[in-house]
Amino acid sequence: MIIESSKIGDLPQIITVSRKTGVFSEEEVDTVDELFRGYLKSPVESGYNFLTAREGDKVVGYACWGPTALSKGAVDLYWICTASEAQGKGVANGLFEAVKEAARQAGRWIIVIWTSSRDEYQPARSFYLRMGCTQAAQLPDFYDRGDDLCVFYLKL
């Protein structure tokens, strides 16, 4: 597996990978598409960066991150997403390490993750804790009634 900056041709597979997780709503899939196009135009202007994990021609996962507005030190980690058929092979771990390295190279020192308290995000929340993140906050009913905001962070 190699992890590198995403290429223009990765988009269809990135969309497929997102869809097949079963966690993304169609609206969220559209958002991935939109952010990827912003990244292709200009990572700096759009504020979005994509990393692809690839095995041969196959996209087995991706990460999307970007510097946090108004912050000198933070990056937002928007998504880490592994292809359903590639689960359990350390793809997400590899992507998380790559985001840490990219954040460091961007001169930043804290990774911030906003995620949901919903059941389908339990694997994501467990993953961030395994990666050494701290849960900084849980804001009740933030996304919707019964759907809290969970904020995690990792100091580099």
Added chain:
Amino acid sequence: MIIESSKIGDLPQIITVSRKTGVFSEEEVDTVDELFRGYLKSPVESGYNFLTAREGDKVVGYACWGPTALSKGAVDLYWICTASEAQGKGVANGLFEAVKEAARQAGRWIIVIWTSSRDEYQPARSFYLRMGCTQAAQLPDFYDRGDDLCVFYLKL
């Protein structure tokens, strides 16, 4: 004092009020200007709303808030700002109550405030606690080294 949706002619006084607090950097003053223009064009499209507290012709304070992206329930309260010569008259309290009312009318149920741990924001942090907000998180070195993110919220 009356509090109402800001009018186009309020902008110069809003800029002056912001500058005279001594807390806004010139970059932040520019941001206020930009968001106000977005609000004038379209509060819905820009996502920014301004409320003016006024005594006669004089702007004695303002608030800027907007619905939080990706959330059904939250609004972000960006700034509440009182003219230095009008401190201690309940202007900020009045503006905070007006933001609560506007958030309710927008069908939203939680107000979220992101602010800094720096000394010059101590009065702001105390104010939000007095208004009944809960501090949900403090993310170390988020804005800059030694400059933490403090997240407050109020359930309506």
